[in-house]
Amino acid sequence: MKLVAFHSRQGRSWWRPVVLAGLLAVFPQARAQAPSDLTQATLEDLMNVQVTSVSKKEQKLSKAGAAVFVITQDDIRRSGATNIPDLLRMVPGVDVAQIDASAWAISIRGFNNRYANKVLVLVDGRTVYSPEFSGVFWDQQDVPLADIDRIEVIRGPGGTIWGANAVNGVINIITKSSKATQGGWVEGNVGSQENASGLVQYGGPLGNQGTFRVFAKHLNAGGLAFPDGSPAGDGWHLTHGGFRSDWDLSYRDSLTVEGDLLTSVGSETITTLFSNQLPLQQTMGSQDAVNTGDLLGRWTHSLTNGSELSIQGYYNRDDRSWLGIHDTLNTLDWDVSHHFKAGSRNDIVWGFGYRFTQDHSTPGYAVRLLPLDPTNNLANAFLQDEITLSHSLSLTVGTKVEHNTFTGFEFEPSAQLVWDVRDGQAVWISGGRAIREPARIDRSLDVDLSVTPLPGGTFALLKILGDRKVQAEELRDVEGGYRTRLNDRISLDFDAFLSFYANLATQEPGASYSVMEPGPPHIVIPLVTANMGQGHTYGGEAFANFSASRQWRLSAGYSLLHMILSAPPPSQDQTLAGVSASAPTNQFQIRSFLNPTRRLDWDCTLAYVGALRDTGSGFTPSYVRLDTRLGFRWGESTELSLVGQNLLTPRHLEFHAVYPVNPAEIPRSIYAKITWRF
Numbered sequence: 001m002k003l004v005a006f007h008s009r010q011g012r013s014w015w016r017p018v019v020l021a022g023l024l025a026v027f028p029q030a031r032a033q034a035p036s037d038l039t040q041a042t043l044e045d046l047m048n049v050q051v052t053s054v055s056k057k058e059q060k061l062s063k064a065g066a067a068v069f070v071i072t073q074d075d076i077r078r079s080g081a082t083n084i085p086d087l088l089r090m091v092p093g094v095d096v097a098q099i100d101a102s103a104w105a106i107s108i109r110g111f112n113n114r115y116a117n118k119v120l121v122l123v124d125g126r127t128v129y130s131p132e133f134s135g136v137f138w139d140q141q142d143v144p145l146a147d148i149d150r151i152e153v154i155r156g157p158g159g160t161i162w163g164a165n166a167v168n169g170v171i172n173i174i175t176k177s178s179k180a181t182q183g184g185w186v187e188g189n190v191g192s193q194e195n196a197s198g199l200v201q202y203g204g205p206l207g208n209q210g211t212f213r214v215f216a217k218h219l220n221a222g223g224l225a226f227p228d229g230s231p232a233g234d235g236w237h238l239t240h241g242g243f244r245s246d247w248d249l250s251y252r253d254s255l256t257v258e259g260d261l262l263t264s265v266g267s268e269t270i271t272t273l274f275s276n277q278l279p280l281q282q283t284m285g286s287q288d289a290v291n292t293g294d295l296l297g298r299w300t301h302s303l304t305n306g307s308e309l310s311i312q313g314y315y316n317r318d319d320r321s322w323l324g325i326h327d328t329l330n331t332l333d334w335d336v337s338h339h340f341k342a343g344s345r346n347d348i349v350w351g352f353g354y355r356f357t358q359d360h361s362t363p364g365y366a367v368r369l370l371p372l373d374p375t376n377n378l379a380n381a382f383l384q385d386e387i388t389l390s391h392s393l394s395l396t397v398g399t400k401v402e403h404n405t406f407t408g409f410e411f412e413p414s415a416q417l418v419w420d421v422r423d424g425q426a427v428w429i430s431g432g433r434a435i436r437e438p439a440r441i442d443r444s445l446d447v448d449l450s451v452t453p454l455p456g457g458t459f460a461l462l463k464i465l466g467d468r469k470v471q472a473e474e475l476r477d478v479e480g481g482y483r484t485r486l487n488d489r490i491s492l493d494f495d496a497f498l499s500f501y502a503n504l505a506t507q508e509p510g511a512s513y514s515v516m517e518p519g520p521p522h523i524v525i526p527l528v529t530a531n532m533g534q535g536h537t538y539g540g541e542a543f544a545n546f547s548a549s550r551q552w553r554l555s556a557g558y559s560l561l562h563m564i565l566s567a568p569p570p571s572q573d574q575t576l577a578g579v580s581a582s583a584p585t586n587q588f589q590i591r592s593f594l595n596p597t598r599r600l601d602w603d604c605t606l607a608y609v610g611a612l613r614d615t616g617s618g619f620t621p622s623y624v625r626l627d628t629r630l631g632f633r634w635g636e637s638t639e640l641s642l643v644g645q646n647l648l649t650p651r652h653l654e655f656h657a658v659y660p661v662n663p664a665e666i667p668r669s670i671y672a673k674i675t676w677r678f
Contacts, residue, residue, distance in 0.1 A: 023363030050624045053152040053172040055384060055396065056161050056349050057339045062483055065396055065416030065428040066158075067093070067495040071151040073176075078593055078603045080629035080643035081145070082194055082671070084173065085138050089607065090591065092541035092557035093155040093169075094466045095583045097655035100664040101221050102139040102236040102266035102288065105655050108155050108169030110501070110537055110563045110583040114658040118167035118436055118473075120158065124175055124258065126314045128294055131357050131376060132369065134165050134439040137320070139264050140292055141173075142240050144199055144215055146185060146675070149176040151615075154542060156497060157477050159434030160398045161349075163380050167434045167475050168499075177256075178203050178211040178246045184678040185215075191643075191671020194221050210247035217241070223267070224664035227653060232664035233285045236266040259295040264288070270323065270660040273366040278519035279451040279459045283662070286365075292321040292376060307340030323660065324364030332356045335380075345388045349398075352381040359440065366448040366660070369440050376405040406438040407472045424485035431479075435472040440527050442505060449659070451522075460523045461515075464507060471531045474502045489547045490549045496540035496549070504533025504565065506573035533576050535565030551595040561589045580655075584610030584622070601631035612656060623652045641673040 042145050050058045054066050061068055069091045084105040089096045095112045106627045107116035117134035120127065123143060129136050148548045151173050158166035187199040197220065203213035221236040242260035249255055271283045296314035303309065313334035335353025342348055355378040363370045374521040384398030399413035414432030421427060445466040452460045481495030510526040546554045563580045567573040589607035594601060605627045612620035626648045631641045646652070651665040 004546070006026055019094075022550055030379065032202070045312055049150070051152050053154055053158070053170055053175075054161070055386065056337055056351070057347075062424065062426055062485075063394075063418060063420060065394075065418045065430050067155040067479065067497070069093075069153045069155070069482055069543065071153070073149060076145050076148055076151075078218050078629065079605070080242055080603065080627055080641070080645065082143055082189060083138075084143065084145075084151075084188055086645075087145070087151065088153070088171070090557070090589065090605070091153045091155075092543050092559045092587070093561075094153060094171075095587070095609075098666050099655050099658060099661060100234040100268050101224050102234065102264070103268065103539050103658075103661065104138040105582075105658065106136070106138060107583065108153075108171075109239075109497070110561055111168065111537070111579060112582040112655075114655075114661070115441075117165065117439065118475075119169050119171060120162050120166035121171045122162070123173045124256075124296060125298065125312055126294060126316065127333070129165060130318070130329070130439075131359065132329075132361075132440045134436055137290070139236070139238070139266055139288070140262060140290055140318070142217070142219075142238060142262060142264075143173055143175060143203065144217060144240075146187065146199070146201070147175050147181060147213070147215070147244075148181070149174050155495070156430070156479055157412075157414065157432040157434035160384055160400050160414040160432060163382075163402055164378065164404065164410070164435060164437040164472075167436050167473070175244065175258075178213045178244045179212045182211060182482070184676075186676045186678075187673065189656035189673045191669060192222075193224075193645075193667060193669035194219065194222050194515060194671055206245060206247070209249060210245055212243060212245040214243045215241065224667060225651065226269075227665055232269055232662070234266065234268045234664055236264070238262070238264045246269075254300045256298045256655065257296070259293070261293045262290070263292075264290040268467075269662045269664075271662060272323070272660045273448045273451065275363070275366050275368075275448045276518055277492070278448070278461065278522065279453075281451065286323060287321065288488075289321045293317050303340070305340065309336065310337050310339075322364075323367050325361055325367060327359065327361040327369075329360075330358045347386040347388075348384070350381075350383040352379075354379050364402060368446040370444045370446055374440065374444070375527070377403075378405070379403045393418075394418050402437075404437045406443065406470075408437050410437065410472055424491075426483050427480070429478070429480035432477055434475045434477070437472050438470045442466055443468050445529070447659075449527075454523065457519065458522055460512075460525055462525050462527065464527050465529065467529045470505070470529055471503050473531070476500045476502075491545045493543045494540065495542075497538065499537045501533070501535050501537075501565070503531040504535065504567075504576065504579075506530050506532045506567050506571055507575050508532065530571070530573075532573060533565060533567045535580075536561065537561060537563045553593045554590065555593075556590045557588070561585055578656075581613035584612060586610040599633045601629070601633075603629045603631070609654075620655055620656055623654070624648055625652075637677045639675045641675075642670070643673065644668075644670045 024039050049061045049070050051061050054064045083431040088094050094108050105112045105114045108119050115133045115135040121136050154170040158170040181203040185201040189197040200216045201215035206212050217240045219238040223235040224232045231417050240262040244258035247255040266288045270286045270324050274280045298312040301309045316331040317331040319661045333355040337351035339349045357376045360373050380402040382400035386396040388394050396416040401409045412434050416430040418428045443466045447464040449462045449464055477499045479497035482491045485491045507527040508530045510528045512525050515524050541559045543557045565576040565580045567576055587609050592604045594602045607625045611622040625646055627645045629643045633639050651667040653665050657663055
């Protein structure tokens with residue numbers, strides 16, 4: 001087969017971010033804040049970080065009844081990462097594998113794939129998974145890293161609070177208030193892999209009650225290479241602009257309004273059939289072109305009894321061309337949540353919401369989603385109560401009820417018991433049920449996957465088909481953990497889990513049949529989506545912090561995962577073996593943060609990722625990754641950084657082939673970065 005390198009071109013954007021440059025001359029009295037220093041934070045500070053993703057209310061990390069990891073702003077600054085996927089590599093239990101220049105496979109506790117569908121990802125409360133496959137296009141999740149306040153990662157089910165698809169975990173990206181980003185920010189990167197990127201941002205006041213920030217960003221990433229050294233033809237260009245505004249309308253009322261516009265053009269090398277020219281199959285360059293925009297508003301009202309009411313709504317539009325498909329998705333979502341205390345023992349959060357999605361797609365090279373214009377609805381209500389049993393023991397119980405277009409009513413209950421043994425030491429256990437509701441591909445997928453020549457010049461076509469009778473995949477999970485601050489230098493966080501899955505998606509062979517057209521006469525062998533899989537996973541994660549001195553801090557993380565999945569008779573599925581091999585059994589990393597002087601940072605990360613077994617897509621060997629960053633603060637407003645990534649090997653593979661994309665190897669890279677605040 002002929003290999004054709006494909007070079008991407010910048011698509012036509014909806015807007016011109018250069019108009020934002022004029023705002024840099026406005027409000028000169030505002031100044032950006034200098035970054036905090038991770039080495040100066042005490043272990044008590046780190047354990048008392050406030051998180052909101054576990055219960056939709058603020059609570060100390062040390063008292064959360066779930067496996068939670070928080071990536072702070074200083075973690076982000078000192079990581080040397082240039083994108084959110086690379087940031088998530090530091091979280092134990094999260095598997096991050098880059099496929100090519102603009103595609104990643106990211107999941108929690110297994111089931112990894114480019115189309116991983118058991119993790120819910122949010123940006124400021126806005127869900128960003130695609131209802132086509134219940135997963136995330138990571139090339140669209142381009143939040144400027146300097147604007148992220150923190151990333152809260154829950155390992156384990158979060159269905160009671162967040163609903164469908166919060167099965168194995170939740171990744172909640174929370175951005176800074178515009179009050180915290182006053183003044184100007186200019187950032188530029190130049191490197192061997194991310195050839196050039198830049199960010200221009202400004203924040204200022206809006207009258208006496210509000211503040212704002214606006215930004216424009218551009219990224220140009222070079223292409224990678226295949227294992228044989230040939231070019232992968234996967235260059236990537238991205239342009240992104242957005243704003244956020246925050247108002248204190250009164251001493252009880254606050255309002256946030258934010259929005260983004262993004263255009264992304266990436267290329268990848270694929271191997272695909274052409275349904276209108278069967279049995280033609282080619283390896284060629286294909287373009288992923290995305291135009292997306294969103295607008296979100298959130299009003300928060302504090303009531304006289306100390307309770308809080310929040311109403312949020314957002315609209316999102318995605319326009320994406322990929323694999324020959326042109327897909328347009330419109331999403332309208334709103335929800336209401338109310339947090340209050342009832343007496344001295346009950347701390348209650350409840351709420352309800354509704355989501356409407358409208359999708360339109362055209363047939364691709366070999367992929368079709370039928371019908372072409374579906375409309376879906378998702379309604380929900382939830383209730384969660386934290387009950388104080390004693391001064392050191394609390395029990396949280398709750399459930400979420402959802403009604404979706406595909407399977408009707410679904411229930412997602414959970415319970416968490418937290419024992420606060422003493423200050424800085426806690427034990428917790430939890431249990432819960434979560435579901436992944438069917439996506440479009442489960443019900444309406446039609447893929448011409450491969451052809452096999454037959455005698456007489458005919459051929460057999462292997463086809464994957466969806467089924468409208470598919471059910472929700474189900475998780476029942478039990479886990480527990482222990483957190484402790486042994487002394488002023490050492491803190492530890494352990495958890496272990498046992499998860500049982502039912503109704504897992506399988507592909508079952510149907511009756512073969514003959515087809516006369518389109519194309520030459522041939523035999524069709526269908527594989528039809530069903531829910532005949534089951535299994536369990538078990539393992540755990542550990543994380544430790546060690547303050548060696550006032551200038552040096554070390555952290556280490558480890559995760560262990562065993563997946564045992566099967567499809568008992570009468571199932572004839574052959575895909576679950578590949579799912580079992582989709583994530584490494586062992587992952588480990590150690591990170592060092594050193595301040596040799598007051599103005600100099602030297603940060604290093606050494607990480608090990610275990611091998612992925614060969615299941616027909618190829619063996620992915622284990623690898624060790626070394627990243628390092630040298631940062632120098634010049635005065636109070638300028639920082640220079642030199643970053644090296646993947647320094648131990650020239651390049652390495654991180655994931656199997658993912659239909660129809662041919663994976664590239666991730667190279668050693670180096671880049672320089674400058675930031676200027678004014």
